[in-house]
Amino acid sequence: MSTATASTTVEDVVQRRRGDLIELSHSIHAEPELAFDEHRSCAKTQALVAERGFEIMAAAGGLDTAFRAEYGSGSLVVGICAEYDALPGIGHACGHNIIAASAVGAALALADVADELNLTVVLLGTPAEEAGGGKALMLDAGLFDDIAATVMLHAGPLDIARARSLxxxxxxxxxxxxxxxxxxxxxxxxxxxxxxxxxxxxxxxxxxxxxxxxxxxxxxxxxxxxxxxxxxxxxxxxxxxxxxxxxxxxxxxxxxxxxxxxxxxxxxxxxxxxTEPSYLELTPDQWLADTFRAEMVRMGRSPVAVEIEAALPLGSTDMGNVTQVMPGIHPIVGIDAGGASIHQPGFAAAAAGPSADKAVVEGAIMLARTVVALAETPAERDRVLRLKADRA
CATH class of the missing domain: 3.30.70.360 (Alpha-Beta Plaits)
Structure with a gap:
């Protein structure tokens, strides 16, 4: 299967499942749960991939609200991180419902091309990003050991392809x-x-x-x-x-x-x-970030210029720990929040609005097409596989 064909296939899959993905986003948004208590959200995030035939490891790493869902048997193992914890008092003001739904969409899409691309798709349900360091704990538990590269996205007020963090x-x-x-x-x-x-x-x-x-x-x-x-x-x-x-x-x-x-x-x-594991700085992989940027432009988005990215204010994320171990990205997909930024009530309201729904669908497409490009670009595929071998 050529890259063009695989890229078209994953986009078609996401578009066919858009109703399911938006419903998932809204359902998680409507029932916000705090770190390590995301039982309903965790179950909802697993449901669609379980139906698709993913092999589910529940309570992964000894964490009740973590999971690992795997599909395929290819030599290139790619992880997609889903987050679903909310904030005290202001619910999904960080838009983790968007993260979860877009990750599920990308995983479902990539499952349809996994055999042709010699790919193994791993959807990781990662709890407690806001407080608790779920990804750091899952790294320590070995749940990322076989993964060569990991992708995810986050919602925000701007489109940022190469987002960094402290x-x-x-x-x-x-x-x-x-x-x-x-x-x-x-x-x-x-x-x-x-x-x-x-x-x-x-x-x-x-x-x-x-x-x-x-x-x-x-x-x-x-x-x-x-x-x-x-x-x-x-x-x-x-x-x-x-x-x-x-x-x-x-x-x-x-x-x-x-x-x-x-x-x-x-x-x-x-x-x-x-009180929690340290979060390391987010260091995005340049090739993956550039590929995602091209996908943003293709979708009609306007990611901020490279020289502006470095000047933007930063938060912190446990995805940083992952990028210190393997190539990964954590781009920001913009939604219209009426001037509100993350961790504000206005952003929570916007996270289930029309622009958030668009971010779920387009985000899933962009993540999936980025992974397709990685799988079908021999030099980059070999690079991430060599890096993984060096970790062993």
Whole structure:
């Protein structure tokens, strides 16, 4: 089968299944579920590929809401990541329903050409992207070991072919002091809430020396229970981000000094623990990104210029961990959200609207055609297979 024929076939499959894919997107959107609790969304995402004959591994890697669905027996194994977790309070304001439905569409389409392209298609249901690092956990569990390249997409306000992201780590910091009556004998206490205040002042002053790309943002999760009691326990959570893992490690060291400063100044004890796996920076594969860009243009989209991509503000994703191991892409497919950006209520509303439905269908087509191009371009197919062999 030629590339032109296979590319036409996968597009036709997606168009035939557009109603099913849009229904899936809307159904996930209507029942938002948080990280590691996406039981309904996980089941919905598996259903269409199970009907198509994909072999399903449920609770993959010991994660109740992860799965791995496989079709074909070709030498080139390509992964497609589906996400389906929502955000607290604002539902699918990151559009993960679009991610899931487009991934399913691409998987269904590629199944129709898997034999002809000597391809194995793996749809990965990856939970807890917003918090918890599902892909990092699945990598550690070996669920990506046989995969040569991985693709997925994300919705956003713009079309971005070569989207990047920041490395991230998140910690909880607990200060332990001593209670005392705040009026009768405050001098007998060790104020854990004050330890947080000192630490936050130190972090605020440190920001002047942050390297480009370094960020820190946090919340207080426990600041005491009564105003007339010196709090013996206080807790905060901080997220740290940087352009790459090396810069993140440097930032973590300096932030650790700020956490320690709060304890030293107040006489409290303190404990720092990671709340989730670190997210590594997203490093898209250049050839796959260029191929996806060409597909965007072919579909009548206008991806931002290459020189603008590097200047756009970045978040973080556990897909970054995948791209540090193998070639992969995580492009942004634009939807009309009325000026809202991701993680805003307006974006949640738009994620089940007409432009989101268009993104599901076109996104599935673009992902599938990108994989077809990889499978049918000998030099690139050989390249990703060599890289996979080097990992073994």
């Amino acid at each position: 490395a991230l780590s998140q910690v909880a910091v607990v200060y332990s002091g001593r209670e005392a009556h705040a009026a009768v004998a405050p001098y007998l206490g060790l104020n854990a809430a004050d330890a947080i205040a000192v630490s936050q002042v130190a972090i605020g002053l440190l920001r002047q020396q942050f390297a480009p790309g370094q960020m820190a943002h946090g919340i207080v999760t426990d600041g005491g229970q009564a105003t007339n009691v010196i709090p013996a326990r206080a807790e905060m959570e901080y997220t740290m981000r940087a352009n790459d893992a090396w810069s993140l490690r440097e930032l973590e060291g300096r932030m650790g000094d700020c956490f320690r400063a709060g304890a030293v100044a107040t006489g409290c004890e303190f404990d720092v623990r990671a």
